[in-house]
Amino acid sequence: MKIMVAVKRVVDYAVKIRVKPDKTGLETHNVKMSMNPFCEIALEEALRIKESGLALEVVAVSMGPAQCVDTLRTGLAMGADRGIHVEATGALYPLSVAKLLKALVEVENPGLLILGKQAIDDDCNQTGQMVAGLLGWPQGTFASKVVLDKENQVATVDREVDGGLETLSLDLPAVITTDLRLNQPRYATLPNIMKAKSKVIKKLTPQELKVEIRSDLEVVQVTEPPKRKAGVIVSSVDELIDKLKNEAHVI
Numbered sequence: 001m002k003i004m005v006a007v008k009r010v011v012d013y014a015v016k017i018r019v020k021p022d023k024t025g026l027e028t029h030n031v032k033m034s035m036n037p038f039c040e041i042a043l044e045e046a047l048r049i050k051e052s053g054l055a056l057e058v059v060a061v062s063m064g065p066a067q068c069v070d071t072l073r074t075g076l077a078m079g080a081d082r083g084i085h086v087e088a089t090g091a092l093y094p095l096s097v098a099k100l101l102k103a104l105v106e107v108e109n110p111g112l113l114i115l116g117k118q119a120i121d122d123d124c125n126q127t128g129q130m131v132a133g134l135l136g137w138p139q140g141t142f143a144s145k146v147v148l149d150k151e152n153q154v155a156t157v158d159r160e161v162d163g164g165l166e167t168l169s170l171d172l173p174a175v176i177t178t179d180l181r182l183n184q185p186r187y188a189t190l191p192n193i194m195k196a197k198s199k200v201i202k203k204l205t206p207q208e209l210k211v212e213i214r215s216d217l218e219v220v221q222v223t224e225p226p227k228r229k230a231g232v233i234v235s236s237v238d239e240l241i242d243k244l245k246n247e248a249h250v251i
């Protein structure tokens with residue numbers, strides 16, 4: 001079985017996000033970019049499945065500008081066998097990414113498509129659900145545990161839901177999106193970084209995949225959250241209660 005993993009290039013999680021002065025989006029110029037953390041978890045899970053002998057190949061795919069190749073190289077250094085880059089400039093919304101993924105699935109025929117549950121830049125949490133819908137495949141989202149039964153072609157997925165865990169059984173092929181507690185992604189070792197340089201990254205365009213990139217939605221503006229007002233130190237419990245009652249009106 002082949003596993004396809006979608007890895008997105010995003011602003012590094014440790015960078016303090018800045019909104020562009022014209023409020024059209026986030027500043028990405030001269031900002032450190034990395035693989036989306038949930039995509040690292042997705043790739044780690046695919047590699048563990050392969051290492052346990054249940055898959056033969058892990059293919060990492062990324063859509064976006066030329067620099068996505070760096071993200072794919074990171075994925076190859078972690079252990080993916082090859083990469084596919086769909087070069088697309090301009091804004092890519094989840095539906096367009098889902099359509100591109102569907103087209104890639106039709107070319108590659110993976111038994112499992114694993115994505116992050118959400119990208120930390122847009123926080124959409126939509127792509128996995130959309131591609132599962134477009135493919136007509138079962139989906140296990142927010143997975144915190146995945147067990148594959150190769151013989152019966154079934155994946156058992158534990159999902160983190162409000163107040164507990166839900167366990168699903170999915171017929172393969174299926175779409176899985178990863179939650180934080182699924183695994184701890186590995187670091188790429190120096191020898192693997194060197195090896196990754198000779199692994200293949202195929203380049204495709206949306207046109208070659210017969211996908212038109214357009215969106216029915218438009219981001220009107222992006223703004224920073226309002227600055228928090230400075231707090232006050234109260235001198236007694238009575239003063240606190242008075243403020244909560246008469247100023248904050250919460251009790």
Ligand code: AMP
Pocket residue numbers: 006007008009036038039042061062063064092094097114115116117118119120122123124125126127128
């Ligand atoms: P989102 O729906 O935007 O929150 O993204 C959820 C997941 O979809 C990500 O964690 C990735 O696995 C995948 N994804 C979204 N956009 C891209 C992209 N441009 N390239 C590759 N994977 C993507």
